Amino acid sequence: MFSSERLKGIDVFVCVADCGSFKAAGERLNLTASAISKAIARLEARLQARLFRRTTRSLALTDAGLAFYRTCSGVLADLEEAELELQAQRHELRGKLRIDLPGAFGRARVLGPILEFAREHPQLQPHVTFSEHLANPIEAGVDIAVRLGGPDLWPAELGHRHLGTEQYLFCATPGYLAQRGEPQVIADLERHQCIAYGWADGRVHPWSFATDEPGQIERRSVTASCVVGAGEGLLMAVLGGYGIAHLPSWLVKRQLQDGSLVEVLPHLATRGQTINLLWMKSRQGLPKVNAMLEFLARSLEE
Template identity: 50%
Template sequence: MSTTERLKGIAMFVAVANAGSFTAAAERLNLSSSAVSKGIARLENRLGTRLFERTTRSLALTESGAAYHSVCTRVIGDLEEAETALAAQRAEPSGTLRIDLPTSYGRLHVMPQILAFVDQHPKLRAHISFTDRFVDLLEEGVDLTVRIGSVDVWPSALNHRCLGTERVTRCASPAYLAQHGTPHSIEDLAEHACVLYGKADGGISPWFFADGTGKTQSRQISGRIVVGNAEAMVSAVMADSGIAQFATWLIKEQLHNGELVEVLPDLATEGLTLYLAWPRSRETLPKVHGLVELLSSVLTVS
């Protein structure tokens, strides 16, 4: 017997069990009562067991029939869900797409991709917010976010993809180094002006260095300027104000065109991991699925 015939038999059996009679099931299936009765008989013969207790006034599932009905219902449900997901992927992205992004990485690297995605899909409206805190996607109704930082355990309601891991290093402008010299060790940094990152809680982020054994050590560095915004730090360093620690995705262009120079490159180390995250309940929506696939293919961290 072919798979198609088996599926037809399953669909007929579930219809009869749900309707409670051959006549009602036949009407729903647009078949004759005789055809439905014969179809159930063939199914019982193939399975070698009775699925229904029949009387002149009622039709009830046997114990074996009830167990089989449970399995068949689950199989049909899985098929319907798969078909719905495939149909959704073929549909045009539309409606409001809520996106939350980390401030600097989002503006520099993600925003251009979102604008291109929205431009390709006229029925789509994007609502984009920027924050450096961890957003509760389910509580705040967010469809997609980029997260910077390790996650010990992902909630079961969220799906995610890893974009890569930052590289953390120090940089200064060529003019600053020409005037003040280039440090050759961590200790030499004490003789230089350093631009530090000020956290929202009032603290100052430490600097991280590779220790030569594959591990990372952190040190609190003294500095003349403390800035609470990463892009403002870049501006300060390009204005010859000193040396600062950056994730290289933040100053990739400046390094490439020579506006900034890497300092102590041998002590550069890995930083935080970046992820895309979205609610599992929304991942088959064309607007979410489409943007996840786009960002996964174009965003890299280096």
């Protein structure tokens, strides 16, 4: 059975870690520095672990203390959240909501809807971060995550919704095509300016082409007249009329709709990564999490 003794000193410990000193924590909690020190000492004795490295000039978490802090701060945040939810009306969305997005896709397709949702719910405080790696949102402590690609089977603690699959298209401006003509087959690209993605070490990403066999693709290196190391930069280059680019559909959706870009070689377009919406199942019952999930699902499935 869970003992209430385990909760003693947790709030003091988290406050000291946040403030960086016993004195500052005491001022926040309206306790003396001596009382703070004794509370931490009792907690360390009960846990049989040192939580802080103390010197005359500094106070820092040990490795054990850091691990314990991550768990304890999350527990206290959940308790605070539960109290806020009880105080608020069910229809009122309020409090911090942590959302993690992939960089370029998040800025181009997801951040706008999040800000739109936040304007409709002024008590909501989105905390949006961007990361390219497929970190487990549970480990990162986020409520909701959007990911491009990922494993076939996500951890059981995560809710998962597949929102679609990106396509990789070949695009150019109408002005460029009026001057250079529209390519009809892969070989025609040799007579065109190709804008490719590349890295700082000089490598250039090959282009993918659909083949006659369903689901199969062919990767070829292209002679690039311009190399750019970011998706947004590639979009700027192709919109500037520098040539033909190979871009994900989500990045050029608006430009294709308004006619500033034209798709070429449509029969050679390929499927890209899946678009996935993830969330912590333990927090799905919170109105703010559930409402944001539904809103993002509608926005990203359009």
